[in-house]
Amino acid sequence: MNAPEISAAASSPGSSADPERWVDEHGDCLYRYALTRVRRQEIAEDLVQETLLVAVRTHDHFAGRSSERSWLVGILKNKICDHFRKLGRETNFTDLEFFSDEHSDRFDAENYWIHERGPSEWKPEGEEAMKRAEFWQAMQSCLGKLPERVAQVFMMREMDELSGKEVCETLNITEANLWVMLHRARMALRQCLEINFFDGEGGTKL
Amino acid sequence: MFIAEHTPKCHDITRLISESLDRPLPLRTRIAMRFHYLICAWCERYRDQLGFLRKALHSCPEQGTEKMRGSLSPEAREKLKVAVKTGKRPRP
Numbered sequence: 001m002n003a004p005e006i007s008a009a010a011s012s013p014g015s016s017a018d019p020e021r022w023v024d025e026h027g028d029c030l031y032r033y034a035l036t037r038v039r040r041q042e043i044a045e046d047l048v049q050e051t052l053l054v055a056v057r058t059h060d061h062f063a064g065r066s067s068e069r070s071w072l073v074g075i076l077k078n079k080i081c082d083h084f085r086k087l088g089r090e091t092n093f094t095d096l097e098f099f100s101d102e103h104s105d106r107f108d109a110e111n112y113w114i115h116e117r118g119p120s121e122w123k124p125e126g127e128e129a130m131k132r133a134e135f136w137q138a139m140q141s142c143l144g145k146l147p148e149r150v151a152q153v154f155m156m157r158e159m160d161e162l163s164g165k166e167v168c169e170t171l172n173i174t175e176a177n178l179w180v181m182l183h184r185a186r187m188a189l190r191q192c193l194e195i196n197f198f199d200g201e202g203g204t205k206l
Numbered sequence: 207m208f209i210a211e212h213t214p215k216c217h218d219i220t221r222l223i224s225e226s227l228d229r230p231l232p233l234r235t236r237i238a239m240r241f242h243y244l245i246c247a248w249c250e251r252y253r254d255q256l257g258f259l260r261k262a263l264h265s266c267p268e269q270g271t272e273k274m275r276g277s278l279s280p281e282a283r284e285k286l287k288v289a290v291k292t293g294k295r296p297r298p
Binding site: 019020022027028029030031032033035036045048049052053055056057067069073076077107110112113115118119121122126129130132133135136139140157158159164178179182183186187189190193 | 225229256261262268269274286293
């Protein structure tokens with residue numbers, strides 16, 4: 001993955017670091033991202049701090065090729081990966097209930113969708129949904145409902161954009177395990193967003 | 207009916223749709239999935255929705271977080287400002 005902090009390009013003359021402004025402009029977003037990932041306020045705050053300290057040290061090398069936000073987010077993603085790598089095997093790996101076939105009520109005995117419980121048509125559609133605060137708040141709460149280890153695996157793959165192989169190496173899991181967890185996470189997240197945000201007609205409502 | 211009998215069931219298709227987002231699937235499998243979509247609007251929709259989820263999640267760290275809930279506490283914000291000014295972690 002990219003390592004923005006070791007980018008070798010020179011900074012443009014006159015661009016001076018203003019770290020206190022970073023706190024004001026990006027602090028909350030970095031914090032929300034970290035919190036979504038690690039779920040503990042103190043750890044999230046620590047990760048944001050470490051990110052900003054790296055940014056202060058390496059600002060001279062930030063060439064402005066990406067936005068300030070994505071530069072900072074890139075550093076934070078590295079910090080989050082380091083965090084989970086260090087955590088290693090300490091986290092509890094068994095979420096048996098989640099892995100029991102909890103979505104089997106959506107399929108009939110022959111494993112076809114039960115028609116009225118199949119995926120419903122989503123409204124508003126994608127681009128429109130992504131503009132809405134309610135969508136992201138539903139996303140935040142649905143991600144928060146995934147079992148901890150599944151959430152780590154899933155978000156590392158989809159948000160940090162590590163390859164499956166890299167996720168396996170970082171979190172020390174097998175590929176077969178990875179695919180099962182990603183499949184379950186996607187199915188659960190899709191269903192949760194359908195229920196809590198999209199007003200499709202076919203979906204079961206809470 | 208011929209198609210239904212010769213392609214995987216929806217339950218398996220959903221698993222394959224997920225796997226296709228993480229690794230290239232064999233041609234034979236991809237063809238079977240295509241045939242399945244011909245008879246199953248639900249699985250096709252499922253595929254499109256997972257595709258959308260991926261796209262949304264990619265944009266989450268930089269853009270989605272703008273709209274999420276939760277903020278740094280005033281103390282945490284102050285602590286961060288001290289830290290970046292001195293370049294050190296503040297000692298408690």
